[in-house]
Each structure stands twice: as structure tokens, then as C-alpha cells.
Amino acid sequence: MKALDQKLTHHFSGKIVRKDLTKLVKGNAIVPTYVLEYLLGQYCATDDEDTITNGVQTVRDIIARHFVHRDEAQYIKSQIRERGSHRIIDKVSVHLNDKRDVYEAQFINLGLSRVPIGDELIRQHKKLLSSGVWCIVTMAYIAATDEPNATPWVIESLKPIQIANADLEGYKEARAAFTKDEWVDVLMQSVGLNPDEFSFRSKLIQLARLIPFAENNYNLVELGPKGTGKSHIYSEMSPHGILISGGEVSKAKLFVNNSSGDIGLVGYWDVVTYDEFAGRDKRTDKGLVDILKNYMANKSFSRGTDVYGAAASMVFVGNTDHSVPYMLKHSDLFEALPRDYYDPAFLDRMHAYLPGWEVNKLRNEMFTADYGFNVDYLAEVLKELRREDFTHTYKPYFDLSNSITTRDKDGISKTFSGLMKVIYPNGQCTEAEAQELMEFAIECRKRVKEQLVKLDETFETVDFSYQVRSTGLVITVDTLETxxxxxxxxxxxxxxxxxxxxxxxxxxxxxxxxxxxxxxxxxxxxxxxxxxxxxxxxxxxxxxxxxxxxxxxxxxxxxxxxxxxxxxxxxxxxxxxxxxxxxxxxxxxxxxxxxxxxxxxxxxxxxxxxxxxxxxxxxxxxxxxxxxxxxxxxxxxxxxxxxxxxxxxxxxxxxxxxxxxxxxxxxxxxxxxxxxxx
The missing domain is CATH 3.30.870.30 (MITD, C-terminal phospholipase D-like domain)
Known part of the structure; x- marks a missing residue:
């Protein structure tokens, strides 16, 4: 173990895992990282090599025996029938059958639907009512009776794969034992990356992807080349986020189904991510864009006669079509978006624009084999941090320019707050450390505003500067690409x-x-x-x-x-x-x-x-x-x-x-x- 891993093991025993183990056990199982690390955390949260070896084999056996591959669904059903009951790992979603007044579960990989599930389980795990949650389920088979609509499939027990709670205060106290650079490297290793391969700014870009999990109603866009891992964190690293295709979402799915009254994804998930968001000719729903604009600005949405509030952050990731110099000269940095989203009013709701073109394509040496947090543990900590507010933490150190608009200030302060929660969850940082985050936050919002000025002449150029209170120095922040x-x-x-x-x-x-x-x-x-x-x-x-x-x-x-x-x-x-x-x-x-x-x-x-x-x-x-x-x-x-x-x-x-x-x-x-x- 290197020194940082030893330190991490000492302060977070039982909450870490060696990151190369995930690849060892995954095989061809199409299962999120947080599911695998949930299991690895139970059997391999140690530095003892013999225990790790045995634990890896145990997890492999669990995946082999219990994870449901779609092409093996019939075999698993047979196993349940022959044994009477069998434990499986599958993605489960639930809907209310109002004609029968019963909740019914659908198993995505197993291919079962309309399986009755108890009301108590729904009250405990409301996310089951959305697009699906990975669960460990004990399924039983009882021969069908003569009752109409009866099914032989019975859910004996169900446990979503996520930690029920996290000791946030203990996490904050342990953070104090690490320097800034050590903690940033711990977080990089926790998301599976080798910090030695990244500059500090590149690390900030990677960790900024975690902000939506820690900050309520945070709107983030990242556009860049293919193969840079833009969507990886949102699909693999937390049970509290959902990744959807930008072309497959609807008003009913995202907000409210007017026919049934069911709340959509924003009511159940902390982070909703539009994947493959770019594409000028992509078909979109203009009505959805209008509802999104209202939600992203006001944290609420209306469908029918009712108004609903939600805290879900919205993330938009996609690929660019041209180089950055080309876009800056001939168009703008939003040019790849679908036409209906190429709307200044919509884009102005973005708190930050991450420069995806600065992220190198992922190579083998960029992944870590060192220790990091179990991602489900980190996900629970970030969820707890959503309850805290760090948006004013910068004010003892800095004053933003008076020409910066209220919406610009909101974007800057929310990005700053999110980075504080990720890197300094105990709220303790020096002026110099706060300044690094402040300049990055200003740059991310300035990148949005500079493009809006090009898109719409009604937007005025803003002086994105701030004053350091201790020295009186006024500093203007530039976007790197300009x-x-x-x-x-x-x-x-x-x-x-x-x-x-x-x-x-x-x-x-x-x-x-x-x-x-x-x-x-x-x-x-x-x-x-x-x-x-x-x-x-x-x-x-x-x-x-x-x-x-x-x-x-x-x-x-x-x-x-x-x-x-x-x-x-x-x-x-x-x-x-x-x-x-x-x-x-x-x-x-x-x-x-x-x-x-x-x-x-x-x-x-x-x-x-x-x-x-x-x-x-x-x-x-x-x-x-x-x-x-x-x-x-x-x-x-x-x-x-x-x-x-x-x-x-x-x-x-x-x-x-x-x-x-x-x-x-x-x-x-x-x-x-x-x-x-x-």
C-alpha cells in the first residue's frame, strides 16, 4: 500500500475498496459499478490479501449465481421453480395497477412483469415507482391456483442496493486528517481514476461531475469529444442518479403523467442526466423544453392544474461536432444542441458549462488500482450533503463584481457550494483554496454567458471579476479556451x-x-x-x-x-x-x-x-x-x-x-x- 491508501484505510476502515477489483468481478455482467462495489464492500473492505482473494471469489460466485443475464432469464426462472425460491440481482420497477388496487413489479432482465409487491416495501423504497432500481430479491415460485389473474411468482424479500444512511459527521471529521491534494486524490481514486495522470484543473473537471449529486437543483452541461467518460459517473457511480437518452424522454416520463397522475423521474431521483444530448436534427418536444425552462429556474413544474416542486439536478452531456477554435470563430459552444434546446432562455438556466474538450480520452493507465471509497458510500454522503448550504461560504473572502447578474451569481455560488461539499465537506479551507474554487466556478458560468451574448444581442457582456477582501485586488477570470x-x-x-x-x-x-x-x-x-x-x-x-x-x-x-x-x-x-x-x-x-x-x-x-x-x-x-x-x-x-x-x-x-x-x-x-x- 502506498501512504495515501494506508491513511485512507486507517480513517475509513470498512468503507473503501481496491478499485481494480471491480474489473476482476464484473466480467460480462451489465451491472453498475455501485452494485459491484456494494458487494465488494461486504467481502473485500480490507488490506489483507488473503481476505481480498477469498472475497473476490465470493463476489464472483454471487454474480455468477444470482445476477440475471437477459439471455439466461429462462434458466433462472427454472432455478426458482425447481428450488422453490432463489436470490437474484436484477433491476426492478413498480407501478400501481389501479384496477386491482395492487402494486406490481417488473424485473428488467428476468423478463417478469405484474408480480405483486407489498405496500410496505413501496413505502420504504419509493424509487421503485420510477424507472427501476437495482435490488437483491428473494423470489419464490408457488404453483398457480384457479384464481383469475393469479401469478406463481412471489417476492419474499427485496433490498435496494444502497446504503441506508451515512455518518456525515464522522466523514467530515475524518476529512480533516487529509490535505487538499490528498483528499482530491482520494476522490479521484474513488471514481476509479489514477490521480497521477491528471493536472489539478483536470481533477477539478472530473470532480465537478459530482456536484449535481451534492447540490439540489443544479443544472450542468458538458459537451466534448467522444470517449472522455462524460456519462460514466451518472450511470455507474450512484444509485441516486438516472441516465436517460435525450431522445427518449417525454413530459409524462420526466414530470407528471396527466392520465395516471404519476410523478415522473424528477420526483424520485437526485440527478437526471440526458445522455447523447447533442444532435442538431434530433427530434425533441418543444413543450418539454418549456416545462424544463420553468423547472430549472423555479424548482417547480406544472402539469394540468397542479404545481409540483422537486430537487432533482439536471445534467446534459453530449458530443461536439467541431473543434473549439472552429466553434468560437464560426458559431458558438452550444452549436451541437438540438434546435429546440438551442434557446437562449433555456441555456441561461445552466449554472455551469464544463469544458469536455479538455478531458483526454480514457486510456488504461488513467484508471487506478489503488483504494477509494465504495461508490455507494460516497453516494450516500453526497446525498446527505444536499441538505447543507455552502453558497455563502465565499463571502468572507471575496466580493463578486456588481455587474454580475443575479442568475450569474446563482450559477457561480451553486458551483462553488458544490465543489466545497465535494472537496471541503467540513467547510474548512484557506483563502487560497477557496480562490481556486471561486475562479473555476466563475469560469464555468462565464462560459455559458459568453455564448449567450453571441446567440442573443439582448444579453449584455458581463464583467466576471471579483475582489479579494484581504488585499483589495480585483481579478478578472477568463475562460481558458478564449x-x-x-x-x-x-x-x-x-x-x-x-x-x-x-x-x-x-x-x-x-x-x-x-x-x-x-x-x-x-x-x-x-x-x-x-x-x-x-x-x-x-x-x-x-x-x-x-x-x-x-x-x-x-x-x-x-x-x-x-x-x-x-x-x-x-x-x-x-x-x-x-x-x-x-x-x-x-x-x-x-x-x-x-x-x-x-x-x-x-x-x-x-x-x-x-x-x-x-x-x-x-x-x-x-x-x-x-x-x-x-x-x-x-x-x-x-x-x-x-x-x-x-x-x-x-x-x-x-x-x-x-x-x-x-x-x-x-x-x-x-x-x-x-x-x-x-
């Missing part, structure tokens, strides 16, 4: 700042100023997941005229770090005079495991540079920590992360392997200092 695709700072050599120049303290102000007046020393801030960044654009002009370069970077040992070094040297060769010569010093650090191989590689690199007029030298310095580029032309560049500014690409056939501007970046800062020439 930042320039070619990175400053240099189109000409920077000059000394004039006395009238004011200090640039705002991140977006510094970057925008760098674009307009790139002749000044200053700082450039690279954000998590930002693209369009290359060493040519970052350093090219500053290298001109330098005949001596000292690169201090303690981490040049792994293949991707050597690639970064080679790409930086490529930039050097492109900026040097063809007949000039340069001395290049690399000062780095290393470990015994890598030092000899690194030395061999660097010597090979030095030989290859001789014909180019570059005298390459290197040394290993065990105390090196700072990262910088020192040039004898009067400049020193401070590197927040060294040359290691890029996230991992998808693989060797990813175009980003060869085009740096297509890579996603890690958050860092680069400072350009003017010094005396050597």
Missing part, C-alpha cells in the same frame, strides 16, 4: 519599464499586457490545460544575441524531460546566427538509478551539437533546486517548473507528441528579468 493560442511574450526585445508603468497584478492583465506591450520585462502565467504554448514563443526572442546559456533544471532524467531539453535546444539553434557559436551549460540533478544512463545520453547529445556550433556541457548538482535560464545578453528567465511544462500526451501517435502547441500545459509561472550583460 486565451490567445499563440503565447507571448516576445515579438521584440523587452526594454526597461517607464516610471509611469503600473505593476501588473492580475493574471489575465499580465498576460494581455504582455501581448500588447511585449517590450517589457514581466511575468507570464500558464494555466492548467492551456494549449498553444511552445518554447519558441516563450523563449525565442530572448535567446537572440546570447552566446552563453546556462540552463538550471534539476529534473532532466526521464524520456519526456529529455524531449523537453531537445526541443529547447532546437529553439536555441533557430535563434542563433548561422555562423555563430554558443556555449550551453546544463546544470541538473539526478538519482543513482538514472545518473549513468543520463550521463551517456547527455554525452551523445553533446557530440550531435558540435556541428551546429553549440558547445554543450553539463554537471550534476545534488543541491540544485531553482530552475532558470541565464543568458549573457542581459536576460534571466525564472522557470516555475523548469522545462517540464507539458502534461503527458495520449500516446506515440498523438499529434501533440510532435507539435508542442497542441499539448496541454501544467500550471506555472515564467518571469523575465533584465540584468546586466556579462
Amino acid at each position: 486565451l490567445p493560442q499563440t503565447t507571448p511574450p516576445a515579438t521584440a526585445m523587452p526594454q526597461e519599464a517607464s516610471p509611469d508603468d503600473k505593476p501588473l497584478t492580475d493574471v489575465s492583465e499580465r498576460n494581455n499586457h504582455s501581448l500588447k506591450t511585449s517590450h517589457l520585462p514581466g511575468q507570464f502565467v500558464i494555466r492548467d490545460n492551456q494549449s498553444g504554448v511552445s518554447f519558441d514563443s516563450l523563449f525565442g526572442e530572448y535567446l537572440r544575441g546570447a552566446t552563453e546559456i546556462i540552463l538550471c533544471d534539476p529534473f532532466i532524467r526521464h524520456p519526456h524531460q529529455f524531449r523537453n531539453l531537445l526541443e529547447f535546444i532546437r529553439t536555441v539553434t533557430q535563434t542563433k546566427e548561422a555562423d555563430g557559436e554558443i556555449t550551453f551549460y546544463l546544470v541538473t540533478n539526478n538519482t543513482p538509478d538514472y545518473v549513468e544512463e543520463s550521463r551517456k545520453s547527455l554525452l551523445e547529445l553533446a557530440d550531435s551539437l558540435v556541428p551546429l556550433g553549440i558547445d554543450f556541457k553539463f554537471e550534476f548538482n545534488a543541491t540544485l533546486h531553482d530552475r532558470s535560464i541565464s543568458l549573457n545578453n542581459g536576460w534571466k528567465i525564472i522557470l516555475g517548473r523548469g522545462l517540464d511544462i507539458y502534461q503527458k500526451t495520449s500516446g506515440r501517435y498523438d499529434i501533440a507528441e510532435f507539435v508542442p502547441e497542441k499539448r496541454l500545459c501544467r500550471a506555472c509561472e515564467i518571469s523575465y528579468l533584465q540584468i546586466n550583460k556579462v
Whole structure:
């Protein structure tokens, strides 16, 4: 066990499971993750390998004997008949037969319908009256009598697969034992992902998908490429959410059936997710869109003469048809939606728009084999957190701009509240930690508003800024996709700042100023997941005229770090005079495991540079920590992360392997200092 898993085991014993076990037991069973982890939590919630091995086999046996595959339904029915009774795992839905005044159950995989079920079970588990709940059921068979409409099938016992309650206070107390980064990694592992493969911003995007489970009446849209797991959390990770096809829903199914008076999905589920929501030509019901608009704005809906209230969050996920730059130039980020939903009034109800295009397609190494919460346990905790309100938690730290509308503020505060519940359920965070969530929440709402301004001229541009109370600093938040695709700072050599120049303290102000007046020393801030960044654009002009370069970077040992070094040297060769010569010093650090191989590689690199007029030298310095580029032309560049500014690409056939501007970046800062020439 790694340290984080040990810590998790100590504080949440009995509530965690090793995430690779789910794949081991699932086989070809089409069953949600929370069902499997419910069983694994009963038999494998330990770090003892022998117990885990036996537990996995037990769960496999349970799935093999009791899970109902549709193609084996007749065999299972036969087993029930021969044995008299048999326990099964199936999805069960119930409706009221008003002609007989009895509730009747339907078993989705077993293929049975009109099986009587007791009123008491319905009172205990009302969700059975919706589109179906996974249950462990003991079914009995009694030979049919001469009574009309009699059935031989009898439900002896039924238990929905979900934890009845969760100790929220204990959960909050245990959270205090973890740092922010540790807790975020625990949550990432809990949803089955390897946190080492994600930047902090990418983790936030993944965890934002949990907000609808923790926040009442939260409206979220996420559009992006295929294969990024947009719908996975909503179908697999909680018994309190339901995933429906956007083309199959109706007013009666979602809200109220006027004929029977039955309440629809929003009355029974915490989260209703429209899957495959995009598609310009998809057939839709304009009347449904109108009811949705009212519900998403007012938390209520009317059918007939009655008005109903509900707390279900609405999530809309779908695929985009074009690249983000194409959409920003030729249309907007909502262009893929069905025509009836391509309605400014409807879209304005969205509290947040997650940038699905920033999420990489899921690869094997992106899944975790470490420990995380049983997803049914986490689902119950998030359900309990729906009762709490964190929407005002930011107010001691920040003031939102007065130009931000009430609806915009609602979106920002609800996203902030949801992230607080997910990451800081005890309500304890620092100003800096709250600021990370605030900027993300503002960006998610700003992405909605910017598109509405393009769609409808009646929407006005809003100043999405906030003021930090402790410092008075006003910060404007930008959506990442609208930042320039070619990175400053240099189109000409920077000059000394004039006395009238004011200090640039705002991140977006510094970057925008760098674009307009790139002749000044200053700082450039690279954000998590930002693209369009290359060493040519970052350093090219500053290298001109330098005949001596000292690169201090303690981490040049792994293949991707050597690639970064080679790409930086490529930039050097492109900026040097063809007949000039340069001395290049690399000062780095290393470990015994890598030092000899690194030395061999660097010597090979030095030989290859001789014909180019570059005298390459290197040394290993065990105390090196700072990262910088020192040039004898009067400049020193401070590197927040060294040359290691890029996230991992998808693989060797990813175009980003060869085009740096297509890579996603890690958050860092680069400072350009003017010094005396050597």
C-alpha cells in the first residue's frame, strides 16, 4: 500500500475498496459499478490479501449465481421453480395497477412483469415507482391456483442496493486528517481514476461531475469529444442518479403523467442526466423544453392544474461536432444542441458549462488500482450533503463584481457550494483554496454567458471579476479556451519599464499586457490545460544575441524531460546566427538509478551539437533546486517548473507528441528579468 491508501484505510476502515477489483468481478455482467462495489464492500473492505482473494471469489460466485443475464432469464426462472425460491440481482420497477388496487413489479432482465409487491416495501423504497432500481430479491415460485389473474411468482424479500444512511459527521471529521491534494486524490481514486495522470484543473473537471449529486437543483452541461467518460459517473457511480437518452424522454416520463397522475423521474431521483444530448436534427418536444425552462429556474413544474416542486439536478452531456477554435470563430459552444434546446432562455438556466474538450480520452493507465471509497458510500454522503448550504461560504473572502447578474451569481455560488461539499465537506479551507474554487466556478458560468451574448444581442457582456477582501485586488477570470493560442511574450526585445508603468497584478492583465506591450520585462502565467504554448514563443526572442546559456533544471532524467531539453535546444539553434557559436551549460540533478544512463545520453547529445556550433556541457548538482535560464545578453528567465511544462500526451501517435502547441500545459509561472550583460 502506498501512504495515501494506508491513511485512507486507517480513517475509513470498512468503507473503501481496491478499485481494480471491480474489473476482476464484473466480467460480462451489465451491472453498475455501485452494485459491484456494494458487494465488494461486504467481502473485500480490507488490506489483507488473503481476505481480498477469498472475497473476490465470493463476489464472483454471487454474480455468477444470482445476477440475471437477459439471455439466461429462462434458466433462472427454472432455478426458482425447481428450488422453490432463489436470490437474484436484477433491476426492478413498480407501478400501481389501479384496477386491482395492487402494486406490481417488473424485473428488467428476468423478463417478469405484474408480480405483486407489498405496500410496505413501496413505502420504504419509493424509487421503485420510477424507472427501476437495482435490488437483491428473494423470489419464490408457488404453483398457480384457479384464481383469475393469479401469478406463481412471489417476492419474499427485496433490498435496494444502497446504503441506508451515512455518518456525515464522522466523514467530515475524518476529512480533516487529509490535505487538499490528498483528499482530491482520494476522490479521484474513488471514481476509479489514477490521480497521477491528471493536472489539478483536470481533477477539478472530473470532480465537478459530482456536484449535481451534492447540490439540489443544479443544472450542468458538458459537451466534448467522444470517449472522455462524460456519462460514466451518472450511470455507474450512484444509485441516486438516472441516465436517460435525450431522445427518449417525454413530459409524462420526466414530470407528471396527466392520465395516471404519476410523478415522473424528477420526483424520485437526485440527478437526471440526458445522455447523447447533442444532435442538431434530433427530434425533441418543444413543450418539454418549456416545462424544463420553468423547472430549472423555479424548482417547480406544472402539469394540468397542479404545481409540483422537486430537487432533482439536471445534467446534459453530449458530443461536439467541431473543434473549439472552429466553434468560437464560426458559431458558438452550444452549436451541437438540438434546435429546440438551442434557446437562449433555456441555456441561461445552466449554472455551469464544463469544458469536455479538455478531458483526454480514457486510456488504461488513467484508471487506478489503488483504494477509494465504495461508490455507494460516497453516494450516500453526497446525498446527505444536499441538505447543507455552502453558497455563502465565499463571502468572507471575496466580493463578486456588481455587474454580475443575479442568475450569474446563482450559477457561480451553486458551483462553488458544490465543489466545497465535494472537496471541503467540513467547510474548512484557506483563502487560497477557496480562490481556486471561486475562479473555476466563475469560469464555468462565464462560459455559458459568453455564448449567450453571441446567440442573443439582448444579453449584455458581463464583467466576471471579483475582489479579494484581504488585499483589495480585483481579478478578472477568463475562460481558458478564449486565451490567445499563440503565447507571448516576445515579438521584440523587452526594454526597461517607464516610471509611469503600473505593476501588473492580475493574471489575465499580465498576460494581455504582455501581448500588447511585449517590450517589457514581466511575468507570464500558464494555466492548467492551456494549449498553444511552445518554447519558441516563450523563449525565442530572448535567446537572440546570447552566446552563453546556462540552463538550471534539476529534473532532466526521464524520456519526456529529455524531449523537453531537445526541443529547447532546437529553439536555441533557430535563434542563433548561422555562423555563430554558443556555449550551453546544463546544470541538473539526478538519482543513482538514472545518473549513468543520463550521463551517456547527455554525452551523445553533446557530440550531435558540435556541428551546429553549440558547445554543450553539463554537471550534476545534488543541491540544485531553482530552475532558470541565464543568458549573457542581459536576460534571466525564472522557470516555475523548469522545462517540464507539458502534461503527458495520449500516446506515440498523438499529434501533440510532435507539435508542442497542441499539448496541454501544467500550471506555472515564467518571469523575465533584465540584468546586466556579462
